[in-house]
Amino acid sequence: MSHLDLGPGPEFDRIRSIEKALGPRAGELGDDCALVLVGDEFIALSIDLSVEGVHFRREWLSLEEIGWKAAAGALSDLAAEAARPEGLLASVGVPKAGDPGDVANIMRGVGEAAASVGGRVLGGDLSSAPVLTIDIAVVGRTARPVRRQGAQVGDGIWVTGELGGARAALASWSAGETPITTARRSFAHPVPRIGAGLWLAERGAHALIDLSDGLAGDAGHLAAASRVMIELALDRVPLHGAVPAAALKTSQLPAVFAALGGEDYELLVAMPRQFTSADAGALEREMGIPLTLIGRVSAGSGAVCRLQGREVALTGFDHFA
């Protein structure tokens, strides 16, 4: 498809206006990765911009963690395409007056994230900038990519891991508190689900997306790309251990708190209806990653979230909302 199907919001309005401005100069935008066919396999490419004060603060994270998080978030797009990482390129902007060692510390974290999934740092660029700015372009390979489009009526919607940990850490920092260790780790040290993405693709995944904007928003993108409705039972969403206490402080129900939290970098996947909880158990046994059925695909459009059977209106993170 050259048409861009995304969920609602001012950020996505801007992206739609870009598509319009580009016209035929645009490739197939709107998936987790761009794909370039070379010989008999695809090169999967994605780019992810992290800006100090928008995506992170120095008071919260070490420079190594800032580098890891930027790179892991970008590598997560390869997981969401079921691609095997080759490596990444990193552009880093740092204030001119900063410590000359800062860049090396950031890149140490970037390099660790790349190495953790079998990739390398292939190149980069360096500039001065008013705030720390890290842009990561990732490169992977796949003979059989899984796109956002492709979810079919009757598919089950599954999610890896537990949700809401990164938001729980953010909520603590925003309240001037120190996050609990496991929540802090979710935010600072997300793990790109490369192995799980490949595993799901091998088992016939119809459509795949990673959770960067939050479950509610990203399910909307999956639904829009696949031109189906996704119905989510929030009661089933696996919650990070820090969520109940953090949710209480916001007066939100824990499942709503988690569904609105971004940057979990777990995978949301539409699996054929034949795929069962027993099948899902194998992923947990093999890789230690839980896989939970949280919804289904039906005819229609949009993502519908229900809690105890009642519909709740939720939207994902939007940089310009």
Place this chain on the structure above:
Amino acid sequence: MSHLDLGPGPEFDRIRSIEKALGPRAGELGDDCALVLVGDEFIALSIDLSVEGVHFRREWLSLEEIGWKAAAGALSDLAAEAARPEGLLASVGVPKAGDPGDVANIMRGVGEAAASVGGRVLGGDLSSAPVLTIDIAVVGRTARPVRRQGAQVGDGIWVTGELGGARAALASWSAGETPITTARRSFAHPVPRIGAGLWLAERGAHALIDLSDGLAGDAGHLAAASRVMIELALDRVPLHGAVPAAALKTSQLPAVFAALGGEDYELLVAMPRQFTSADAGALEREMGIPLTLIGRVSAGSGAVCRLQGREVALTGFDHFA
């Protein structure tokens, strides 16, 4: 090579410290492009960060021109690898309070630059940021890349086009004046020398680099990567028409002014000694691009610039000098 050979300066010290921090997690850094072998051809990748107030100002350029310049500068790295562009990915950061149409205007320029060399916009990311921030990752293909390393003693050093136009425009703006049209165009609308890069590769180019930091600095990188000395006769450097008047205001000799100017995005190439001015004439006839012999490769190290036979000490642009 996994070792990084670059010229001197604080910016390149930072890059060397990154290489040290990365250790085996780094690929072959230090060329215009990273190369990934897929089947029987190479995927060439490069990334290039442009930051408002560092690389451009909004008072100087339209948003379309800012987009074009950022993309053309990145695509120039594919020219310097003798790669054919497939396309690019663009990360754009814009202030939250800005006009929602700004991003589309920037991307219109990015898309035009990509289309001008047969490429497309394959993907991107969008974020808020304190100043306009554009990071471009380019993707090309080549069966026979030309690296910075490979220059051999006895090679001629040639340069495409004319130098100093972008610096002449910058000098006018810095003095509160309006640049002449052709100089403004050199800065705002550089043309990636894709066709010339491929043409030179077909004729046996030994080593290739694009001029982004300035002739003096980039010749130093080529010399360092190839482990040779490059001797340049500045008297031979083809000058942009705006250079003499602009140089006069800085009290620099025109050839020195041009050799210190960055962002010309012309190609500097080491050709076998058999390659003659008659051969070079064919490039001008075929593509309208002059190719001028400005130096030679000899044993030793570093780039040596001479003017009327006397050595002059020059260095390239450094973000942290």
